Amino acid sequence: MNSTTAFAEERNPTDWQGDAMQKRIRKRYAAERRFKALGLGAIILSAGFLAFLLIVMVGNGLRGFTQTELPVEIDFPAMTGGASASQFEGANAAANLRTLGVRDIVNTSVEIQYGEQGTELFSAGGWQAVSAEILNDPEIVETKTTLYLPAESEIDVAYKGDGSASAEERVAELEDQLSTGFNWNFLSNSDATDPMQVGIWGALKGSLITMFITLIIAFPIGVLSALYLEEYAPKNRFTDLIEVSINNLAAVPSIIFGLLGLAVFLNLFGLPRSAALVGGLTLALMTMPVIVISGRNAVKAVPPSIREAALGIGASQMQVVFHHVLPLALPGILTGTIIGMARALGETAPLLMIGMRAFIATPPSGIVEPATVLPVQIFLWSDEVNRGFVEKTSAAIIVLLLFLLTMNALAIYLRNRFETRW
Amino acid sequence: MTGSILFLLIIVLGGIAWFFGRVKANRFAANSTKRGEVHSLPNYHGWYVALWAIGPALLFLIIWNIASPALITDAALTSPAAEQLPQDPFARGAILAEARSIASGQQVQAFNPLSTSMVEPYKTAISYYRTIGMVAAVLLVFACGVFAWLRLKPELRARTKIERITMMTLLFASLIATITTVGIFASLIFESARFFSMVSPIDFLFGTEWNPKAVAGPRGETGFGAIPLFWGTVFIGAIIAMIVAIPLGLMSAIYLTQYAAPSFRAWMKPILEVLAGVPTVVYGYFAALTVAPALRDFAVSIGISSASSESALAAGVVMGIMIIPFVSSMADDSIAAVPSAMRDGSLAMGATKSETIKKVLIPAALPGVVGGVLLAVSRAIGETMIVVMAAGLAANMTANPFSSVTTVTTQIVQLLTGDQEFDSPKTLAAFALGLVLFIVTLLLNLIALRVVKKYREAYE
Numbered sequence: 001m002n003s004t005t006a007f008a009e010e011r012n013p014t015d016w017q018g019d020a021m022q023k024r025i026r027k028r029y030a031a032e033r034r035f036k037a038l039g040l041g042a043i044i045l046s047a048g049f050l051a052f053l054l055i056v057m058v059g060n061g062l063r064g065f066t067q068t069e070l071p072v073e074i075d076f077p078a079m080t081g082g083a084s085a086s087q088f089e090g091a092n093a094a095a096n097l098r099t100l101g102v103r104d105i106v107n108t109s110v111e112i113q114y115g116e117q118g119t120e121l122f123s124a125g126g127w128q129a130v131s132a133e134i135l136n137d138p139e140i141v142e143t144k145t146t147l148y149l150p151a152e153s154e155i156d157v158a159y160k161g162d163g164s165a166s167a168e169e170r171v172a173e174l175e176d177q178l179s180t181g182f183n184w185n186f187l188s189n190s191d192a193t194d195p196m197q198v199g200i201w202g203a204l205k206g207s208l209i210t211m212f213i214t215l216i217i218a219f220p221i222g223v224l225s226a227l228y229l230e231e232y233a234p235k236n237r238f239t240d241l242i243e244v245s246i247n248n249l250a251a252v253p254s255i256i257f258g259l260l261g262l263a264v265f266l267n268l269f270g271l272p273r274s275a276a277l278v279g280g281l282t283l284a285l286m287t288m289p290v291i292v293i294s295g296r297n298a299v300k301a302v303p304p305s306i307r308e309a310a311l312g313i314g315a316s317q318m319q320v321v322f323h324h325v326l327p328l329a330l331p332g333i334l335t336g337t338i339i340g341m342a343r344a345l346g347e348t349a350p351l352l353m354i355g356m357r358a359f360i361a362t363p364p365s366g367i368v369e370p371a372t373v374l375p376v377q378i379f380l381w382s383d384e385v386n387r388g389f390v391e392k393t394s395a396a397i398i399v400l401l402l403f404l405l406t407m408n409a410l411a412i413y414l415r416n417r418f419e420t421r422w
Numbered sequence: 423m424t425g426s427i428l429f430l431l432i433i434v435l436g437g438i439a440w441f442f443g444r445v446k447a448n449r450f451a452a453n454s455t456k457r458g459e460v461h462s463l464p465n466y467h468g469w470y471v472a473l474w475a476i477g478p479a480l481l482f483l484i485i486w487n488i489a490s491p492a493l494i495t496d497a498a499l500t501s502p503a504a505e506q507l508p509q510d511p512f513a514r515g516a517i518l519a520e521a522r523s524i525a526s527g528q529q530v531q532a533f534n535p536l537s538t539s540m541v542e543p544y545k546t547a548i549s550y551y552r553t554i555g556m557v558a559a560v561l562l563v564f565a566c567g568v569f570a571w572l573r574l575k576p577e578l579r580a581r582t583k584i585e586r587i588t589m590m591t592l593l594f595a596s597l598i599a600t601i602t603t604v605g606i607f608a609s610l611i612f613e614s615a616r617f618f619s620m621v622s623p624i625d626f627l628f629g630t631e632w633n634p635k636a637v638a639g640p641r642g643e644t645g646f647g648a649i650p651l652f653w654g655t656v657f658i659g660a661i662i663a664m665i666v667a668i669p670l671g672l673m674s675a676i677y678l679t680q681y682a683a684p685s686f687r688a689w690m691k692p693i694l695e696v697l698a699g700v701p702t703v704v705y706g707y708f709a710a711l712t713v714a715p716a717l718r719d720f721a722v723s724i725g726i727s728s729a730s731s732e733s734a735l736a737a738g739v740v741m742g743i744m745i746i747p748f749v750s751s752m753a754d755d756s757i758a759a760v761p762s763a764m765r766d767g768s769l770a771m772g773a774t775k776s777e778t779i780k781k782v783l784i785p786a787a788l789p790g791v792v793g794g795v796l797l798a799v800s801r802a803i804g805e806t807m808i809v810v811m812a813a814g815l816a817a818n819m820t821a822n823p824f825s826s827v828t829t830v831t832t833q834i835v836q837l838l839t840g841d842q843e844f845d846s847p848k849t850l851a852a853f854a855l856g857l858v859l860f861i862v863t864l865l866l867n868l869i870a871l872r873v874v875k876k877y878r879e880a881y882e
Binding site for chain 2: 028029031032035036038039040041042043045046047049050053056057060220221224225227228229232233241242245246247248249251252253254255256257259260262263264268285288289292316317318322342343345346347348349352353357375376378379382390393394397400401404408
C-alpha cells in the first residue's frame with residue numbers, strides 16, 4: 001500500500017492540459033484527418049477516372065450518331081424520263097431501281113446544284129439513301145423533291161467543330177445549307193472505308209451470334225459441372241484435379257484462350273477462320289469457369305434440409321438435384337452466367353487471335369461465315385487514320401457499354417428479385 | 423446446311439420416340455393391378471426410348487463425318503480426271519484440297535486449272551457419301567428406337583438407366599475444364615517445341631535483341647531475344663500499373679471499410695466495380711486517344727523532348743486504373759479477416775483510428791494484401807488490349823516511362839495477325855511467348871493463393 005502511493009508521488013502525473021501534450025494530441029488528430037482525407041481522395045480519384053472516361057466517350061460518341069447533311073433537289077420526272085411510282089412497288093422494285101441508275105441521277109442533280117466539283121462535297125455512298133427513300137415512298141419519283149444527303153467526311157467533322165483548316169473553309173462557304181440529321185446508317189450498316197457510311201449492325205449481329213454460341217455451350221457445361229462438383233463428386237485426387245483446373249482456367253489471361261483456339265479449333269480441327277462458331281467456342285471455354293464457380297456457390301447456398309426432405313419422401317438422388325436443388329439455385333447461377341457473358345461480350349484479344357479482325361462489309365448470316373464483333377470493330381476503327389472514325393469509335397463504345405450496363409442491371413435485378421436468403 | 427437439317431430431323435424423331443415410349447408406359451401404369459408393379463414413371467420410359475433413338479445415330483454421324491473425307495478422296499481419285507494429277511504428293515494434295523473446297527462451296531475460283539477438272543468428281547463423291555450417311559442415320563434412329571420401344575415392360579428399370587447416363591454426362595461436363603487446361607498446355611508446348619527446334623531456348627530467354635521481322639533464313643536465327651519484352655511487360659504491368667493501383671486500391675478499401683458511412687459505401691463500392699467491368703478495348707482506346715497525348719504534351723512541357731506518343735506511362739496508368747477495384751476488393755477481404763479483437767484492443771489503448779489501421783490492421787492483413795497484389799500483377803501482365811493500343815511496338819530496354827516499350831502480349835498479337843505461315847519461327851514465337859506468359863501467371867496465382875490461404879488459417 002505504502003509502496004504504491006510512494007511510487008505515484010515519485011512520478012509526475014500526465015499533464016493533459018499542458019502545452020506539450022495538447023500539441024501532441026493536435027498533431028495526432030491532424031494525422032488522423034490527413035489519413036482520412038487521403039482515403040476519401042483515393043476513392044474520389046478512382047471514381048473521377050471513371051467519370052472522366054465516360055464523359056470523354058459520351059462527348060465524342062454522341063456526335064457519331066448524327067451526320068451532316070446537304071440538301072439536293074432532284075427533279076425525278078426530268079431525270080428518269082417519267083418513271084411511275086408503281087414500278088417501285090412489289091416484287092420487281094429492286095430490279096427496276098437498279099435499271100433506273102439512281103447513282104447517276106443523284107450525281108447529275110448534285111452537279112447542277114453545286115457545280116462541277118459538287119460530288120466531292122458528298123459522301124460517296126450517299127446515293128444509297130435515295131434508293132432507300134424511293135423504296136420507302138415510291139411517290140417521290142413522280143415529283144421534284146429535295147432530299148438531304150450525307151456530306152463528305154471531312155466536312156462532317158469540320159461542321160461538328162473539329163476539322164482541318166481547309167475543311168473549315170469549305171464549311172464556312174456552305175454554312176447556311178448544312179444541317180444535322182440522325183445517322184440511321186450507323187445503326188443499320190456494316191464496316192466500310194468511308195466513315196460516313198460505316199455502321200455497327202454487322203458487328204452487333206456478329207456479337208449476338210457469337211454470344212449465342214458461347215451461351216449454348218458454356219451454360220449447360222457450366223451448370224452440369226457445378227452440380228457434379230457440389231452434389232456428387234467424391235473427395236479424391238481426381239476431383240481435386242478438376243477443381244484445380246477450373247480455378248486455374250478462371251485466372252488464365254484471355255489471350256491464351258485465343259492461342260488455344262488458333263492451335264486447336266483452326267489448325268487441328270480445320271474450322272473456318274473469322275467465323276462466329278470458333279469465336280463462340282473460344283469464349284465459351286473462357287466463360288465456363290466463371291459459370292462453374294458462381295454455380296457452385298449458388299448450389300452450396302441451398303440448405304441441406306431441402307435435400308433431406310426430398311430424400312425423405314422417396315426421391316432418388318438425381319430427382320433431388322434436378323427437381324429441387326437446381327430450380328432453387330437457378331437465380332444465382334443465372335446471375336453468374338450473365339456476368340460471365342458480359343465479360344465475354346467485351347472480350348477482344350482472343351478473337352483477334354482466331355482471325356476475327358478482317359474487314360467485313362456484310363453482316364454474317366450464319367455461324368461459319370466470316371464475322372466480326374463489337375469490341376473488335378472498335379479496335380479496328382481506332383486504328384483508322386481518317387478523323388471521321390474517332391466519333392464512330394466512341395459511338396460504338398457507347399453502344400457496347402449500354403449493352404454491358406443492361407446485362408449487369410439484369411444480373412442485379414435477378415439477384416435482388418429471386419435470390420432467397422435461407 | 424443439310425447437316426443442321428439432319429440434326430434437327432433426328433432431334434424431332436427423338437421427340438416422337440419419347441412420346442411413343444411414354445404412351446406405352448402409361449398403358450402399363452393403367453393396367454397395373456398392384457403398387458410398385460411398374461418400376462419407373464412413364465417419363466423415364468419415354469427418355470429411355472428417345473435416348474436409344476438419338477444416341478447411336480449421333481455417334482454414327484460423328485464417326486461418319488471423320489471417316490467420310492478419306493472415302494470421298496478415294497472415290498474422287500478413281501475418276502478419269504484424276505489420271506492427269508501430278509505424282510508429287512505435295513502438289514497433288516494442294517490440288518485436291520482446292521478442288522474439295524470449291525466442291526463444298528467454301529471457295530469460288532480455282533487457282534490451278536487441274537483442280538477445276540477435279541471439282542465434278544468431288545461433287546458427285548460428296549453427294550453420294552452424304553446421301554449414304556443421311557439414310558443410314560435415319561435408319562439407325564428408327565431401328566434403335568423400335569428396339570428400345572419393344573424392350574419396354576413394366577419391370578424395366580428405366581429410371582436407373584437414365585440416371586446412370588445423366589451421371590456420366592455430369593462427369594463428362596466437369597471433365598471439360600480439365601481437358602481445356604490440358605489442351606492449352608499441350609498446344610502451347612507442342613508449338614513451342616517446334617519453335618525451340620529452330621531457335622535455341624537460351625537465345626530466346628536471355629537474348630536482348632527482339633526483331634522478328636529481320637529474321638530471314640530457317641537456321642541460325644537471331645532477333646528472338648525476349649528480354650526486352652519481359653522488361654516491358656514488367657515495367658508496365660508490375661511497376662507503373664501497381665504504383666497507380668496499390669495506393670489507390672488500398673486507400674479506397676481502407677476508407678470504405680473503416681471510415682465511410684454505410685450509405686456512402688453502398689454507393690461507392692458498385693461504382694468502383696464498374697471500373698472492372700469496362701471492356702479493356704475501351705480502356706485501350708481511352709489510353710491511346712486521351713491519356714497518351716496528354717502525357718506526351720506534359721513531358722514535352724517539362725523538357726523531355728524524346729517523349730513518345732505511345733508511352734509506357736500511358737498504358738501503365740490506364741492499366742493501373744483498371745486494376746484498382748481488383749486490389750481494393752482483395753484488400754477489403756483481408757482487412758475484414760483480421761479479428762476484431764485486435765482492432766478493439768488497439769482502440770481501447772487510446773490509439774486513433776488511423777494509428778490502429780497503420781500499426782495493427784495493415785501489418786496483420788499484409789499477407790492477404792500481398793497475395794491480392796500478386797493476383798493483380800498476374801492479371802496486369804496478361805492484359806492485352808490496353809498495351810496493344812497504347813504501348814507501341816518498339817522493343818526498347820529503357821526505364822524512361824515516357825518512351826515506348828513493348829510487351830509479351832502486344833508481340834503475340836503482332837506476330838499472329840497478318841500473313842501466317844505455320845512453319846515460320848515468326849508465328850511459332852507467339853506460342854513460345856504464350857507459354858512463358860501462361861507459366862508465369864500460373865505460378866503467380868499459385869503463390870498468391872497459397873499466401874492468402876496460409877494467412878486465413880493463421881486467424882482461424
